[in-house]
Amino acid sequence: xxxxxxxxxxxxxxxxxxxxxxxxxxxxxxxxxxxxxxxxxxxxxxxxxxxxxxxxxxxxxxxxxxxxxxxxxxxxxxxxxxxxxxxxxxxxxxxxxxxxxxxxxxxxxxxxxxxxxxxxxxxxxxxxxxxxxxxxxxxxxxxxxxxxxxxxxxxxxxxxxxxxxxxxxxxxxxxxxxxxxxxxxxxxxxxxxxxxxxxxxxxxxxxxxxxxxxxxxxxxxxxxxxxxxxxxxxxxxxxxxxxxxxxxxxxxxxxxxxxxxxxxxxxxxxxxxxxxxxxxxxxxxxxxxxxxxxxxxxxxxxxxxxxxxxxxxxxxxxxxxxxxxxxxxxxxxxxxxxxxxxxxxxxxxxxxxxxxxxxxxxxxxxxxxxxxxxxxxxxxxxxxxxxxxx
Amino acid sequence: xxxxxxxxxxxxxxxxxxxxxxxxxxxxxxxxxxxxxxxxxxxxxxxxxxxxxxxxxxxxxxxxxxxxxxxxxxxxxxxxxxxxxxxxxxxxxxxxxxx
Amino acid sequence: xxxxxxxxxxxxxxxxxxxxxxxxxxxxxxxxxxxxxxxxxxxxxxxxxxxxxxxxxxxxxxxxxxxxxxxxxxxxxxxxxxxxxxxxxxxxxxxxxxxxxxxxxxxxxxxxxxxxxxxxxxxxxxxxxxxxxxxxxxxxxxxxxxxxxxxxxxxxxxxxxxxxxxxxxxxxxxxxxxxxxxxxxxxxxxxxxxxxxxxxxxxxxxxxxxxxxxxxxxxxxxxxxxxxxxxxxxxxxxxxxxxxxxxxxxxxxxxxxxxxxxxxxxxxxxxxxxxxxxxxxxxxxxxxxxxxxxxxxxxxxxxxxxxxxxxxxxxxxxxx
Numbered sequence: 001x002x003x004x005x006x007x008x009x010x011x012x013x014x015x016x017x018x019x020x021x022x023x024x025x026x027x028x029x030x031x032x033x034x035x036x037x038x039x040x041x042x043x044x045x046x047x048x049x050x051x052x053x054x055x056x057x058x059x060x061x062x063x064x065x066x067x068x069x070x071x072x073x074x075x076x077x078x079x080x081x082x083x084x085x086x087x088x089x090x091x092x093x094x095x096x097x098x099x100x101x102x103x104x105x106x107x108x109x110x111x112x113x114x115x116x117x118x119x120x121x122x123x124x125x126x127x128x129x130x131x132x133x134x135x136x137x138x139x140x141x142x143x144x145x146x147x148x149x150x151x152x153x154x155x156x157x158x159x160x161x162x163x164x165x166x167x168x169x170x171x172x173x174x175x176x177x178x179x180x181x182x183x184x185x186x187x188x189x190x191x192x193x194x195x196x197x198x199x200x201x202x203x204x205x206x207x208x209x210x211x212x213x214x215x216x217x218x219x220x221x222x223x224x225x226x227x228x229x230x231x232x233x234x235x236x237x238x239x240x241x242x243x244x245x246x247x248x249x250x251x252x253x254x255x256x257x258x259x260x261x262x263x264x265x266x267x268x269x270x271x272x273x274x275x276x277x278x279x280x281x282x283x284x285x286x287x288x289x290x291x292x293x294x295x296x297x298x299x300x301x302x303x304x305x306x307x308x309x310x311x312x313x314x315x316x317x318x319x320x321x322x323x324x325x326x327x328x329x330x331x332x333x334x335x336x337x338x339x340x341x342x343x344x345x346x347x348x349x350x351x352x353x354x355x356x357x358x359x360x361x362x363x364x365x366x367x368x369x370x371x372x373x374x375x376x377x378x379x380x381x382x383x384x385x386x387x388x389x390x
Numbered sequence: 391x392x393x394x395x396x397x398x399x400x401x402x403x404x405x406x407x408x409x410x411x412x413x414x415x416x417x418x419x420x421x422x423x424x425x426x427x428x429x430x431x432x433x434x435x436x437x438x439x440x441x442x443x444x445x446x447x448x449x450x451x452x453x454x455x456x457x458x459x460x461x462x463x464x465x466x467x468x469x470x471x472x473x474x475x476x477x478x479x480x481x482x483x484x485x486x487x488x489x
Numbered sequence: 490x491x492x493x494x495x496x497x498x499x500x501x502x503x504x505x506x507x508x509x510x511x512x513x514x515x516x517x518x519x520x521x522x523x524x525x526x527x528x529x530x531x532x533x534x535x536x537x538x539x540x541x542x543x544x545x546x547x548x549x550x551x552x553x554x555x556x557x558x559x560x561x562x563x564x565x566x567x568x569x570x571x572x573x574x575x576x577x578x579x580x581x582x583x584x585x586x587x588x589x590x591x592x593x594x595x596x597x598x599x600x601x602x603x604x605x606x607x608x609x610x611x612x613x614x615x616x617x618x619x620x621x622x623x624x625x626x627x628x629x630x631x632x633x634x635x636x637x638x639x640x641x642x643x644x645x646x647x648x649x650x651x652x653x654x655x656x657x658x659x660x661x662x663x664x665x666x667x668x669x670x671x672x673x674x675x676x677x678x679x680x681x682x683x684x685x686x687x688x689x690x691x692x693x694x695x696x697x698x699x700x701x702x703x704x705x706x707x708x709x710x711x712x713x714x715x716x717x718x719x720x721x722x723x724x725x726x727x728x729x730x731x732x733x734x735x736x737x738x739x740x741x742x743x744x745x746x747x748x749x750x751x752x753x754x755x756x757x758x759x760x761x762x763x764x765x766x767x768x769x770x771x772x773x774x775x776x777x778x779x780x781x782x783x784x785x786x787x788x789x790x791x792x793x794x795x796x797x798x799x800x801x802x803x804x805x806x807x808x809x
Contacts, residue, residue: 057618068578
């Protein structure tokens with residue numbers, strides 16, 4: 001049995017990319033993603049990874065190069081954060097309809113202004129609807145495993161879509177955590193060599209990236225959405241295969257002490273670690289509070305989510321970003337939308353925490369669960385920005 | 391003349407990745423854009439090939455060393471008149487297309 | 490090997506490739522389009538064992554409306570500003586896949602093709618990055634029709650002085666475009682790449698040999714190609730080649746190469762034709778007056794003389 005080693009999570013992600021024998025990495029430095037690509041360029045420089053490292057001049061070119069590289073048949077990886085993801089925006093829409101299985105790690109960070117390098121989910125939320133799969137990691141081990149899984153899922157011909165692996169900037173990316181590093185042989189057993197679904201090949205030339213007029217655009221968009229939605233069982237299958245090879249089990253929706261819980265806190269990413277310790281204390285104090293963590297954010301696992309929150313009277317949806325101009329933050333908007341037509345549905349309240357790196361504490365979760373329980377007597381009209389000084 | 395192949399397809403019929411086959415624009419005939427057509431006087435033609443070289447639409451075909459001239463494919467000729475203008479022997483005349 | 494010593498198979502009148510065009514007919518370019526003519530000849534020179542990356546623009550829109558494509562080689566279009574970056578990815582992938590035994594053994598030239606807006610304006614950052622990174626099998630082609638023609642003739646930084654466009658219109662307070670063309674070949678050459686050239690479809694053999702040379706040389710190449718646009722220039726559709734000849738013979742668009750930093754003037758124009766001959770054929774310049782022609786002539790000649798000085802100062806070394 002392998003022993004865990006202490007490894008900075010960014011480096012663990014880079015090691016996963018190496019273990020997957022990635023062919024091309026195109027990246028541009030941005031905090032807090034830099035350690036991932038620094039380590040990758042080091043692995044390429046010292047021959048541990050036989051890949052082309054393209055040190056592009058911007059994130060716009062990073063994603064453009066990734067699209068070119070993936071279209072040419074290479075296993076392709078990049079990583080970014082925040083402003084960098086925003087600069088990629090235009091290209092992010094283009095990769096999914098072209099069916100290019102690019103894997104991108106996002107060390108999640110706030111967006112300017114004011115400029116802020118610390119963690120929240122403003123970056124990923126701004127691209128949630130563009131057609132990429134999205135996985136969230138809670139721990140260093142998960143970040144590593146999700147990266148390997150990312151290639152497996154994205155490259156499956158039933159999917160062949162790009163995927164983001166989200167890890168909280170600094171609070172996860174820069175922490176040294178105990179990590180089980182798989183061997184190259186184990187990864188090879190799990191992840192077959194990349195066989196592109198579509199490819200720029202002089203032996204079999206095709207044209208990619210065509211103009212679609214009003215007579216074909218609707219169908220072209222629909223087919224991309226259909227494939228994204230249909231990728232969920234492939235994700236679950238990959239999780240199951242992963243458990244067989246590596247012994248670590250993952251679910252698209254993770255639940256903690258939800259059995260018999262009156263109130264469930266819904267969240268994504270690394271704050272769930274803190275939330276679980278808070279919940280333990282709440283149970284000790286006689287409060288029945290559970291945690292549901294969305295691991296697979298796109299495609300949204302509707303059935304699994306509904307199953308996970310079944311029986312709860314109150315849902316507290318905890319967001320790490322604001323959707324400006326509407327009463328709910330992004331995750332709450334979606335949760336409300338998918339439960340609205342249910343015969344039995346919980347009260348749903350929405351809390352925004354940890355913007356731009358503000359600490360999220362056990363007390364915050366206790367406060368939120370208390371507020372959620374008061375919903376029936378004092379309903380919320382819009383999201384509550386926890387801890388804001390007004 | 392068959393004008394255009396159908397771009398209207400059901401979701402299930404779309405090619406993977408919204409791709410196209412190489413050179414498939416041959417299915418789209420641009421000949422009906424034309425209001426005038428090149429008419430070649432083969433007597434004066436010296437088989438220099440400028441009509442072939444300078445045609446933006448690549449409509450001229452080399453008829454070979456025996457025939458010694460280039461023949462336009464009217465399925466694609468848009469009638470721009472570059473061939474006539476560039477012909478050093480002025481043996482191509484642009485004549486009005488008959489409707 | 491020095492770039493200027495790199496051998497390549499020359500196109501001559503006798504060896505002119507007569508096979509099917511690498512760019513198929515049926516494209517929707519305007520009647521008499523000089524840009525698609527340039528593209529057709531460039532691709533004809535290389536054949537189909539290449540990969541092409543197009544920026545958004547006339548040539549992309551007119552060659553690839555779903556479900557058809559005029560391209561006979563692998564081709565991809567992603568967006569407007571990033572042809573150089575997409576091509577960087579394709580080129581790097583091709584190299585690594587060959588090294589890892591998963592690609593073709595052949596060197597496959599990767600062409601990034603964009604218009605003047607996609608090159609000199611919105612695409613200049615991606616282009617600069619790609620040239621600086623020194624991709625070995627990378628050829629960038631700027632098809633310069635001197636404005637944003639696909640969106641309706643708006644000015645770009647390559648629109649010539651005095652041209653009236655929809656965003657640099659001639660009016661009582663303006664001559665039209667008030668600035669001089671951005672010198673993209675000089676900017677490309679400043680990256681220290683082995684090959685930069687200007688080309689013009691009216692001089693078809695010169696154009697075709699330049700892309701052959703670009704493909705043979707190891708290292709990035711930049712081709713700045715004159716692309717007459719009857720629609721945007723208000724030019725008769727039969728005149729694309731004639732205007733091209735005039736552009737070079739008036740010294741307005743000189744044909745030259747920068748090989749390993751050495752300058753070659755491919756077509757010396759000792760007795761230039763009057764610049765007026767070039768302008769009077771185009772509606773976009775019809776408001777220009779004699780004083781404008783005088784100013785333009787003076788500047789055109791000065792730039793030509795500067796190039797001649799460069800060829801004398803930095804000549805290609807004689808073959809050893």
